Amino acid sequence: MAARRFIVEADGGSRGNPGPAGYGAVVRDGDTGQIIAEAAEFIGRATNNVAEYKGLIAGLRTAHELDPAATVDVRMDSKLVVEQMSGRWKIKHPDMQPLAAEARTVFPRGQVGYSWIPRERNKDADRLANEAMDAGQAGRAWEPKARPAAAPVAGSLTDGSPVDGSSVAEPLAEPAAPRAGWGSAADLGTATTFVLLRHGETALTPQKRFSGSTGSDPELSEKGRWQADRAAEALAARGTVQAVVSSPMLRTRQTAEAVALRLGLDVRVEEGLRELDFGAWEGLTFAEAQERHPEDLTAWLASTKAKPTGSSESFASLTQRVGVARDKVLARYAGKTVLVVSHVSPIKTLVRLALGAPPDSVYRMELAAASFCAVQYYSDGNASVRLLNDTSHLR
Template sequence: MSGLTVAVEADGGSRGNPGPAGYGAVVLDIDSGDVLLERYASLGTTTNNVAEYSGLIAGLTAAAELGADHVAVRMDSKLVVEQMSGRWQIKNPGLRPLAAQAATLVAKFSSVTFEWIPRERNKLADALANRAMDEAAGKPVSSAAVDLDVTTEPKRERNWAPPSLDKATRLILVRHGETAMTQQGRYSGRGDVPLSDEGEAQAMAAAGRVAGISRDVAAVVSSPLLRCTRTAEHIAAELGNIPVTVLPELIECDFGDWEGLTFAEVRERWPEQLDAWLDSTSVAPPGGESFKTVSKRVRGAMATLLSAYPSSVIVVVSHVSPIKLVLRDALASSDAFLHRMFLDAAGVSTVDMWPDGGIAVRSVNETAHLR
């Protein structure tokens, strides 16, 4: 078994059934049991089962944010475990949309297992669910949550006011400068092609734009390919020669047999495979890598950076596919975004992220510095 494996423990409750409800979910390191992420929220007035499914959805979403490949779900809801395992029918029409949403999340992982556990083994998630209900009712935090040292921050308020940058981690996403392949509109994945002369100039211009956004940069990280590391070197030099860190997970998608070809050439030789690839992120080019696979490693890289550089500014130099995937997730967009969004060589995008899951996309594909 390869890739990140986590446990998700989830719970939900309703004081009245239906009544004031809330859910809680924790993502745990499968070996150490350490808590990696926590989620909880109130749901207004609803039923126990709706709250339990909501906890599952929150836990699976959090596991996906960490880039997990394998998930072991543990819940004390026999109903949810049996229905998600396919052994019980979902007779309540009100639960079917929630089960479908959970199933869509399950499909994003390489494997997901479901296990029923007694309530006394689900104390963390139970405490979070009760905390959500207590806070919604204006009550002091329950003693169970205090005893368990639960420190998850409250759910962010939704409003139109500019979000405070307190505790935010800012990602400045930079696509590498132009190469000969870029000029010719060819698929350029794992081939290690250098920047063209124009690409060198673009990289220096991007460095100036990054410095204009922030000179207080904690790290410059890059894909291992030359076109990115060279772009990153220009940025690091502009920022005072700070080190460039190579992060292998930021490498471009492997386009396999399509490497070096134009879209028209691929259309002529692999028409059916191209249509299938355009229709689904789970489909890989012949001999290559699917966007779903790329997404998993890129999410893992983002989780690593957010953990290593909290409340900091990070410059991420990568390629079209990884940057599009980060922006897709940040904008809560569909997979169609990947084939509709254009990213210029040396374009700059800025995303702010908070520990409680809040996200603000500040800019996408800035190019004014290239004119």
């Protein structure tokens, strides 16, 4: 059976560059040109290029959910993104590098091709990006609208036959979380609760060594496994967790699996919850990093925009991906209690964002191994921190 073929059209925009930004993407059937899925999201303050890359990633992920074996023809009116993803232009800007790397992980190499199209042929993705920005600036989540079937994209038909256009598949877009704010006094419904669990100890934890997303990916130690079991016991006694989501790192998956087994649940992996990339500091103690890279460490402690030596990301860029991961989980598990198993940096970031605290507050939080935090999110966008660094289940 021949592999299915999709056309992904993606776009992003920023009202200010940087300014309020959003993206849109459509997935078309490669044979008929008919739109079969849409995605859009308000992403807060960002540049046009960041929004365009995020639109590309959303379009690819939406296509992947439809059929991971499909071949994909990506069409965008961004010459920059098309040339960079095709490998003809170097990616020099630090904000673009992790986004391009993420886009390349969605489908295996060879299943995706890129081509530039004029802006007038990218109207559907552009429309969705503007809808997302309008919704976000109004404090609302973007929601897909019922639309008549779209005309086929030029050049997408293989045999020149007309398109019936009698039906459109249900959109697969995951809406963004609303902006923060108390909103009206109306009934806001059931809050979505994130129970945030830092993974148990590894061999590196008691030595306080940097352990990020590009290091050795250590497993839980014997003590770490004991901590994971204690966390599982505590959550089983509470009986409130309805879903388990984990970072892809081994230590978090092992912790999440211990809890999920006890609760009779599956573990869903969310890539955006992985730890910060600590670059050349991976495996070093703070003192060793200070001795070998004193200027970089000083800069990192002074600004959340600074990166560890040789790292691909700062706290600022980590905040962007964690925010996207948060919004995906909120959309998927609205009104439920979700165990989110992650690392120090992502959990601190989620707490900071919920508090509306300044970026450098991440340097002023302590999170022990296997500790619990809890945040509740309401439909008007308000977030309430309910717990921080609780280790009572380990005593």
